[in-house]
Amino acid sequence: MGVPPMSEKQCAARIRVSARRLRTACALPILAVMPPLLIAIVASACLGALVGLIRQWSDQSAKAADVDFGGVRTFTFWAMLGCVGAFASEQTSPVLLAVVFLLVGTQQIVAKFNAPPGARPGGTTFASTLLTVLAGSLVYWQELPGAVLVAATTMVLVGSKQPLHAWTRAFTQDDIRGTLQFVAITGVILPLVPNRAMGPFDAFNPFSTWLMVVLISGLGFAGYIAIRMLGTGAGIVATSLFGGLASSTASTLAFSRRSKTDPALSQHYALAVIIACTVMLPRVVVVIAFINREFAQRLVLPLSLMAVPGVLYAALVWWRRRPGKVHGDPVALRNPLGLSTAIKFAVLYAVIAFLVKAAPQLGLTKGLLPLSFVSGLTDMDAISLSIAQMRDATPQDLAVRAVTLAAVSNTLLKAGLAISIGSPGIRWRIALVLGLTAAVGVAAMGLV
Template identity: 30%
Template sequence: MIDPVIINFAAALGIGLLIGAERERRKGDGPARASAGIRTFSLAALAGAAAQSVGGMPLLGIVVAGTAVLCAFAYQRAAAKPDHDPGLTSEIALVLTPLLGGLCMQRPALAAGIGVTVAVLLAARTPMHAFVRHALTEAELRDALMFAGATLVILPLLPDRAMGPFEAFNPAKIWIVVILVMAIGGIGHVAVRVLGVRYGLPLAGFAGGFISSTATIGAMGHRAKSAATRNAPVAGAVAGAVLSTVATVLQLALVLAATNLPVLQHLTVPLIFAGLVAVAYGAAFTISALHQAEDSDEKPGRAFRLTGALVFAAMLAVILLASAALQHFYGTAGVLAAATLAGFADAHAAAISVASLQLDAQAAAVPILAGFTANALSKAVFAWVGGGRAYALRVIPGLVLVAVAAWAGLLLV
């Protein structure tokens, strides 16, 4: 059996060769060539691995510091050449290489993953520069920074516990809704940039439905309202909103399959009916969008609007407060009332709560569909507030038809 230490050294050598091979291609020739290539990076990775193996963290720190000093001298020499901008990419990569070599002695898989990521970032220099300088607009960059701040800065600071009146609010979970709306808006924006309004919005809506159909309807509403101000067609946004309901039906089937298979078998026909109606209604608007000309006034602009996401989260918080107040004052008058209240926030939560109870399939079907219908009602409210009258009058009939189809399927059963 091969000694694990040898495998770790081989991983370190592989990292050095991988990063060094990429740098060797950009090293250049003649007096202006860079100072580090494939051999230098390979030796640096092995030096880091040997230092960690022999002397631990102190010796590894000395090796990394020595590498940094040598990089500083090399950079100073390159900067002294006339009409030459040396940059710092190779120097930073060279300092990182012995660190990765040392990490190979403890966590070789993590070190290898980081090494591959470094090599990919180095190799993707030209397309990344072109994307940031020419494809990415200033507004899109601001939106990306805003999304990163909302996700990586604000979310970890919020308490993840029930609080407020009737303990109806969980600040972290409500802020996750804000992040979801922003993310879905960003997905739709990228899809539109790549595929155009006719193809991008329906696909983005269907994909976003697996994250949150309600949030998708809100995000598509914001885009539809923006299009309506320019007298542009809103069929693409409507198609995306309705197709997100298809994802809801699919997820509901998966949830029931995981929690209570007999209930799923009893609800197979209602779910099929609801899914087919959602597909047909969404397909009608998708076809309408495909036959419409692209919006010539559509600008790259903003990926999302934070105010719209905050309004959406505030509406959800009001629904949660109302549900909690009803439960506090009147109690859960049976499973049906509890499922209906839960459905205003999430159809899957209502289905899980009912399917987890010791009920026969027939008794569980009605509360689950009640939650599904309540969720459609909350989506209708969000569609009206988020997208305006023109958008809502197209989306709400689809939501109603989907809910009616589900109940019709249950009656047939």
């Protein structure tokens, strides 16, 4: 009995199916036909080789000589050993992987004592070795994201040896003291203070107050560390950006004083002051977003409008003439993590938080605007965070106007400081740009 002939449509369908099967077969990844153990060994070897590459490069860069201990080949072997050890532990005895770790650790200890004094591996080599073995084991256990994270972190820390050493050598005793005080502020004091409202109008919450101290101090410390890492040879734009993050008022004072001693660069120092003051505006939004995201979103429009004059001026100066380098040390900022600074901010925040919360309770809602203006002359963060913490207790439109007005008064304060202590070449630029910034802020208050 013969096979009935296929129609044209059936023939075309059969051809499409055959072509699809052919494409699938041709596109089949080679990994799909490899044994799982072989895949794990290859992946482990790759991770180990990367760690070894960075380790060998780091030692060769530091010693300007070939390194016979802990290079690409050795770390590749260790990662593969971890993978095979995990496989053997699963197939035979669970103690085999522990034996692998013990043998590798023993080998490291023996190598340390047998090597010449100037070439002995340190603790970093010991830790990176065991972590590489562990990464190989994680690959076999199909914990690939964890293995990649372990290997990547190891590579970053091993490769950053020289920059980290150079950075820590630049630390001063005040830096270390301030850092330890910040640890005490965050890890010791914060968990101990009570987390409940107390006092008149329930306006004082010790935990909330100290949490704001931690938030502001930590953000300022990030900018301070960036300044220390940049050094005196950094460009004015980069220095003013991080200086504004650490303290826009301190940056304004430092750059303005510097313009008096080096008036030829007044244009560049004026740019630095304007950038530092402009950075303060998005900084406020970011800080508020940590505690009240919805309120921060409402502040984006008015504070973005206020930033326009500064951004346009910076773009114009950059287009006409690229800013030069910082000469000397124009941003003489102190470590913002001092305990006395934290206590002062806590007291200021507590007082302003009380006044902000007491105003609506006493029917003085309109008094929030004068309070914001006066508070902005002393500290922008305290009034902004206090208002953000109020949430539904204050009308949102009024709260946005209050923070915007605080930004206006803070801008006027820094403009006055720069004009009073800066060179003649810096005064008119600051008056023009920061004056426009304040004017735009007042106009933006009518849009909310």
